Amino acid sequence: MNPPLLSVRRLSIQYSVRQSGLFGRTRQLQAVDDVSFDLMPGETLGIVGETGCGKSSLGKGVLQLVRPSAGQVLWQGRDLCQLSPQQLKPFRKDLQIIFQDPLSSLNPRMTVGEIVGEPLELHAPELDTSGRERAVDAMLERVGLRAEMKRRYPNEFSGGQCQRISIARAMIMQPRVIVCDEPVSALDVSIQAQICNLLRELQRDTGVALLFISHDLSIVRYMSHRVMIMYLGRVMETAPREHFFGAARHPYSRALISAVPQPDPDQPTAGPVITLDGDLPSPLDPPSGCVFRTRCPHAIPLCAGQPPALESFGQDHEAACHRARELQ
Amino acid sequence: MAPPVLAVSGLNVRFHTNDGVLTAVNDLSFELGEGECLGIVGESGSGKSQTFMAALGLLADNGEAGGSVRFRGQEILNAPRKVLDGIRGNRISMIFQDALSALTPTMRIGNQMTELLARHRRLGRNEARARAIEALEGVRIPDAAARFSSYPFELSGGMRQRAMIALATLCGPEVIIADEPTTALDVTVQSQVLRLLDGLRQRTRTSIVLITHDLAVVAGLCSRVMIMYGGRVVETGPVREIFRNPRHPYTQALLRSMPSMTTDPGTDLPAIPGQPPDLENLPPGCPFADRCEHVFERCLEQMPSLVPVGDRHSKACHLEPGP
Amino acid sequence: MSAAKAPPLGSGPLGRAARGEVSQSQWQQAWRRFRRNRAAMGSIWLLCLIALLSIFVPMFWPHEIEDTYWESILIGPTLENWHWFGTDANGRDLFVRTWYGGRISLTIGVMTTAVALLIGVTYGAVAGFFGGRLDGFMMRFVDVLYSLPLLFFIIILVTVFGRNIYLVFLAIGAVEWLTMSRIVRGQTLAIKTREYVESAVAIGLSRPVILRRYIIPNVLGPVIVYVTLLIPTNIVIESYLSFLGLGVQEPLTSWGLLISQGAGQLDSAPWLIAFPATLLALTMFCFNFIGDGLRDALDPRDR
Structure with a gap:
């Protein structure tokens, strides 16, 4: 390479x-x-x-x-x-x-x-x-x-x-x-x-x-060719385009993809919209552990304790989520 | 059919600038029905915002408007201030793109709301306060009682936009004009705000005009769309018709040129060549003529008028029977 | 488009290039708009006339400013003997003295403003652009100077160096640059965050070049407007210095000095104050109209 x-x-x-x-x-x-x-x-x-x-x-x-x-x-x-x-x-x-x-x-x-x-x-x-x-x-x-x-x-x-x-x-x-x-x-x-x-x-x-x-x-x-998703200063997921749009691993990536409006009145979005509650936390005061946990629909106590590291999910594909594997 | 809530006919808006006369809106006519959600789509300079600025008497000092705008049968275009004051913010309210500059920065959110209620509804202090907090809860602002005494700059972008929607709906308006309400917001917040507007319309039968440059936003919310270009309506029809079977070359080209989640990234986008029209120097013919792939001689000389091409579907194009 | 009463979109640029009209820089466009402002253009012509008369009348008039005519003391305006504006208590011709005074007043106005402009723009732009500790230090120095009363400062200068006209230039200019530097610094701070300055850093331009090519040309708009307001201010400051006896010295004269001398004989010889005061007022008006016109022309949206 x-x-x-x-x-x-x-x-x-x-x-x-x-x-x-x-x-x-x-x-x-x-x-x-x-x-x-x-x-x-x-x-x-x-x-x-x-x-x-x-x-x-x-x-x-x-x-x-x-x-x-x-x-x-x-x-x-x-x-x-x-x-x-x-x-x-x-x-x-x-x-x-x-x-x-x-x-x-x-x-x-x-x-x-x-x-x-x-x-x-x-x-x-x-x-x-x-x-x-x-x-x-x-x-x-x-x-x-x-x-x-x-x-x-x-x-x-x-x-x-x-x-x-x-x-x-x-x-x-x-x-x-x-x-x-x-x-x-x-x-x-x-x-x-x-x-x-x-x-x-x-x-x-x-x-x-x-x-x-x-x-x-x-x-x-x-x-x-490749996509990197950021949230409050951290990388949530990196993946080649096809992988990302086909099989995003991070809950935040999925929410973003689902929220993209489509110019098609019968199917205004690409799938069921994953609604994120609330707003972005203040970057001056980011949440402990995983920064996304306050808006994540899948957050568990572990997420508040420990920031997840980027884990590999195949070639060039990495996501930072404690539950990425089990949620698949 | 029930009489329209808002009927605009032959509206013209012009601005006198240092460099000459600028035509922002040209011979515009449309009707807005009760409980209807009308999408107005256009690029900057297409006249989509100035139409409603003119209707509500909010044009800049160098602007002038002609034609007719009837609200429930009453002429409001260039109406005296007193008449408009009874309508604006009360029976017709507006939501702007930039909530931070549309809300008064030195007043608490709650005070801006109670002031409006005191003026239009003559409510007492406690009653107004209760109504305002109820409205803030209605737009799902958490901890509404606390937010009541916040200043606009203390809220996040999405929260401010929701506060503005609460303010706009406070007096139970019959028409809400939302001018690019989600453009300044992030995608994840955008869908929250759109859903809020839609829920509101279904609950209260309020008519909504959604002004936007983004066709995709219209697709999710509106039942009817009007496409504007160079101060004129080029196509109007039911939203499904416009997306499935666009008849005007501009609409077709616009739909093709937008990347979507299904575009093949391997091929180039079919972009529309050229630049948006120069409003100070509009051609005598169709404003889209110099960027149109189907242009022929007549397009350059004569402005096509809006003709029906289907059920409630019209286009302004000389091309017959249509591309 | 977000706020109510927004100015209309596209009031200008779209497609002028495409239309093939003559290309114009922002300065040229501003000048075109300025020319359409009748009050401002009229003021320019009037000001030119006053300036030309101030230059040429003392050269060609039959009387000199020091000439005293014992036989005609304190006579009113008359066509006789070329005493058009009358004479003063020393029998000097007021017509030539008034225009000579104009010469001095206008020179002081322009020169002091030039001093203020030069120091103020450089100082403010450097402080704003380099920022940080240097900015803090430079602006605290300005604050200290601000707290000194102008009059106090000038009295010290005059007592130390004696009275002369150059000292007046220096003294007024040295005080007036403070405001100028604050204006320029504020503008610089605003322009520094513009993306074109970042793009200049990104291509690797050095900071002095960025300051000269990107910052200063873009702060000049508000500075020019301020200059047209500073010139009359400085003329007035000179007037009151002269009024207090700290400014221009006899037999030289200025509008301020003439007015102060005339003020004592307002009842018996009103012409002594009438002519210089009228000219001073006219000049003030002209500069203010020009300043307004320039403000409108340079920033057409800010009306």
């Missing part, structure tokens, strides 16, 4: 949160807790979870946009967590990111050409102005925009076009990994498919690996 392109080992990310009130203490919010995974070349790993599950923090932690508090991000034999911002610079061209909000991820005071060409200025100083222009033109055409659009400003474009510009900026250095942080959730339905297709096409052509962060399982199913 090929060696992984990127390995994340026991990564944790903490934020300091000042509580309100006169004598509010500073508390630690554990956004990502002990997460490990490998990313293969040309692969898409879908990271799924609800608001506040730490999926965005994880993506930013991998790129060192947020500094992890513990763990390793191994890239070409180096641990990125140990590198200074200066030392990270040469690695930046291989690891890129696309954000959710298409308009706010583009600097409104720069033209599209400047936005897309900026990485070249930094990482390919050997290119002269005309060489850079040609590269920008080619990239814009590649993402489905016209080259003459480079003289315009982001506010003149629709959401879908802005997202194409972001993709062009991320792709121009031919990175090996792109973190896609909810890249289509802010777009109109009719545009989402365009952007999904574009990302898949670029992956086919360049072999770029994607970390596809999303809350939408039907899009993740379409985009990813």
Whole structure:
């Protein structure tokens, strides 16, 4: 088997949160807790979870946009967590990111050409102005925009076009990994498919690996080769797509799958909906033991006592649940 | 047939912006029956929200509305404030996407509810309080008496959305307009909220208008759907008909382009090419023409009108007998 | 779309690019909107006129500001002998003195604001962008300076360094940059969390470049609005410094000084105060209209 392109080992990310009130203490919010995974070349790993599950923090932690508090991000034999911002610079061209909000991820005071060409200025100083222009033109055409659009400003474009510009900026250095942080959730339905297709096409052509962060399982199913489910900063289940959608082991994964609405009036969901009671607990105050137990329909006393470890259920398939075997 | 609760005919909404006149809603007509759940589906800028903003006199200052909106036979479009104040929040109430900005941040949930009851129902303090707590329990907010004195920011997203539903249903409205009520919520909470709305409709015969960009949300809840594009209705019909037998090219393309749990991930999604229409510069013909795979000359010149194609099913498309 | 009375969607960008109209940056669009604001455009023209007169009248007028005419002391406005605005108690021509005063007042307004702008934007942007302990330290320093009364500060400066006009520039500018730096810091904190700044970090840009290319251009909008309000404020501050005898010294003059001299003879010679006061007020109005116009033009949703 090929060696992984990127390995994340026991990564944790903490934020300091000042509580309100006169004598509010500073508390630690554990956004990502002990997460490990490998990313293969040309692969898409879908990271799924609800608001506040730490999926965005994880993506930013991998790129060192947020500094992890513990763990390793191994890239070409180096641990990125140990590198200074200066030392990270040469690695930046291989690891890129696309954000959710298409308009706010583009600097409104720069033209599209400047936005897309900026990485070249930094990482390919050997290119002269005309060489850079040609590269920008080619990239814009590649993402489905016209080259003459480079003289315009982001506010003149629709959401879908802005997202194409972001993709062009991320792709121009031919990175090996792109973190896609909810890249289509802010777009109109009719545009989402365009952007999904574009990302898949670029992956086919360049072999770029994607970390596809999303809350939408039907899009993740379409985009990813493997799926990782997160809840309150922890990994609940990791599995290849077919296994996951066919035979998810974790009760939370099953609830998520069952809740996906289907565009079919006779069968509005893929099966009987597993209703989860209540809301997400506060990440400042996560439940003891298994973090999911407060909403789990199958919780037993053991779940409150001891956090379940990830257990293997066949190739590449792992789930963290004490009862995963007996519930099958 | 019983007379409709809400009848909209020939509604137009325009905004005067710095860059010219923007047409948000164009010649819109529909009726909402008693106890009916009507889904209005469209992308941003399709005019789906502005329709009801106009109907309830909530347009931004640079907006103007023309046509007619009758609520139980009474004209309410551009009605005096006094008339609208008696209707809004009382007989017609709204649920918004973002509960945090729709609830007053500096007032306790309970006070917002009792204030509404005091205004529309002239209830005393204790009675209003009891009614409010009852409503909070009705939307299955745990420990409702304690939540009564919470501020909106102290509640989680799903809880806030339920509190807003409680607020919206407090005066026993005849119509609830839910504008993207579940878009900001997580999937697991989304189904809770949708089920709550459905239970409410069955119990109280309240008519519900569900405005959304997500066809899948409509599928579970509504009996009839109206698909909007570029400020116009392009297709309307019973929900099953629309999903099983869509007749307008936009509806067909939209349904095809949505990934679902049955899409084959091995093939590319049949995406709709192009960009959403420019509302400041709508073409004289069909707004979908430049993205339509069946477009022909007449589409560019003349706006097709809504014609019946089946039982309560109509479409606005020149293509005959239909794709 | 979530809240009631939301502004309409799509008021602008959609498809303008597709329509093939001339491409415009946000600055150009703002300028286009600004030009449609009649009060603001009128104010600009009026302000230009006042500035031009202030520059050229003292150059070409038959009287100089120091010329004293013993035969015509305290005469009212007259066309005779070019004393259009009359003369003061020393027999000096008020027309030339008023425009000369305008020259000094406007220069002080612009120069002090430039000082405040330069220090305030750099200081605020650095504090906001780098954050953490540096931010805390820099902003506490601002707090300390804030607590010093302006007048006290200026009296110390004047007693130590003596009176001169450059000291006035420095003193006012040194006090007014505090507010500017707070505004800029607040804006920077807001912009720092925007995703385009994160994307700049992600491609590996260094922090000074991000500050220059991403932060400062995006904080300029509110800063420009504040500048148009700061210029008249500084003119007024100079006026009251002059009123107290701490500002511009005779025979130089400014609107503030002229007003303070005229105030003593309000009953006997009202023209002494009428002309400079009217011009000062007009200038204030103009700057305020321009500030309003700019605010609307730069952020059309915030009306």
